[in-house]
Amino acid sequence: MTRALMQLNDLVTHIPEREPVWPLTLEVRGGQCWGILGPNGAGKTSLLHTLAGLRKPRSGFIQICEKPLDQWSRRELAQRLGLLFQDHHDGFPATVRETALIGRHPHLHPLAMESATDHAQAETALRLLGLETMSERLVSTLSGGERQRLAIATLLTQNPDLWLLDEPTNHLDLHHQIAILDIISDQVQQGRAAMLSMHDVNLAARYCDHILLLYPDGEACWGPTQNMLEPTALERLYQQPLMHTVVNGTPVFLPAKR
Numbered sequence: 001m002t003r004a005l006m007q008l009n010d011l012v013t014h015i016p017e018r019e020p021v022w023p024l025t026l027e028v029r030g031g032q033c034w035g036i037l038g039p040n041g042a043g044k045t046s047l048l049h050t051l052a053g054l055r056k057p058r059s060g061f062i063q064i065c066e067k068p069l070d071q072w073s074r075r076e077l078a079q080r081l082g083l084l085f086q087d088h089h090d091g092f093p094a095t096v097r098e099t100a101l102i103g104r105h106p107h108l109h110p111l112a113m114e115s116a117t118d119h120a121q122a123e124t125a126l127r128l129l130g131l132e133t134m135s136e137r138l139v140s141t142l143s144g145g146e147r148q149r150l151a152i153a154t155l156l157t158q159n160p161d162l163w164l165l166d167e168p169t170n171h172l173d174l175h176h177q178i179a180i181l182d183i184i185s186d187q188v189q190q191g192r193a194a195m196l197s198m199h200d201v202n203l204a205a206r207y208c209d210h211i212l213l214l215y216p217d218g219e220a221c222w223g224p225t226q227n228m229l230e231p232t233a234l235e236r237l238y239q240q241p242l243m244h245t246v247v248n249g250t251p252v253f254l255p256a257k258r
């Protein structure tokens with residue numbers, strides 16, 4: 001059995017002014033890809049930020065690689081866990097290459113310069129994301145989709161075992177959505193684990209082997225994808241009637257028109 005990279009024990013995300021919600025008790029193992037589905041405001045981002053140690057849970061606890069989350073230093077944690085934010089803000093003026101190289105910082109001594117190997121890892125990641133011709137461009141000149149690809153290239157450069165991704169297909173055209181999800185799948189097949197919040201149920205059905213459903217009233221349920229993508233459960237989740245079919249063995253859902 002593959003190792004548990006993350007364990008949640010009775011975890012309740014702290015969402016201000018919300019009644020206590022369903023506690024989460026689950027394990028994310030190497031080789032697993034978890035999709036988090038839920039309507040706007042259900043708490044997907046809050047959960048991912050809690051799992052990354054950026055906000056305190058209301059109750060319960062989280063273990064990363066079998067050690068409590070709060071016992072890792074930020075640096076040690078960043079060697080194991082990477083978070084893709086939903087929105088990217090420019091900090092200081094930086095080029096595409098410099099930004100991708102930031103992914104190596106958790107692995108470097110605080111005073112060390114990046115080595116040729118670090119540069120090579122950043123170059124490889126930029127190439128994989130189709131950004132190699134833009135490496136000298138300022139990040140502020142990139143389109144929304146290019147910035148999203150750069151954020152994923154930076155995560156690849158960081159090379160964590162556990163990938164937490166908040167809407168990784170945001171801003172991306174169809175080709176790049178699939179390219180990104182294929183990259184995440186490759187990482188998972190190499191024994192890493194991914195947890196991604198998504199709004200596209202059909203992509204979740206194709207790429208995720210486990211699903212966590214977060215309902216707006218705080219209810220949650222989770223399990224293997226084939227058990228979770230039930231049309232009635234999804235209609236209740238999104239308060240939206242759905243049409244449902246199966247294509248090449250994969251369920252496909254379409255919103256029904258009124």
Ligand SMILES: Nc1ncnc2c1ncn2[C@@H]1O[C@H](COP(=O)(O)OP(=O)(O)OP(=O)(O)O)[C@@H](O)[C@H]1O
Binds near residue numbers: 015016038039040
């Ligand atoms: N700091 C805060 N203070 C008050 N309410 C907050 C705060 N942070 C988040 N919330 C609320 O918590 C709820 C969950 O927000 P969150 O961003 O986690 O939802 P989400 O499922 O990721 O939504 P979306 O699909 O729209 O991205 C929302 O109702 C949001 O307004």
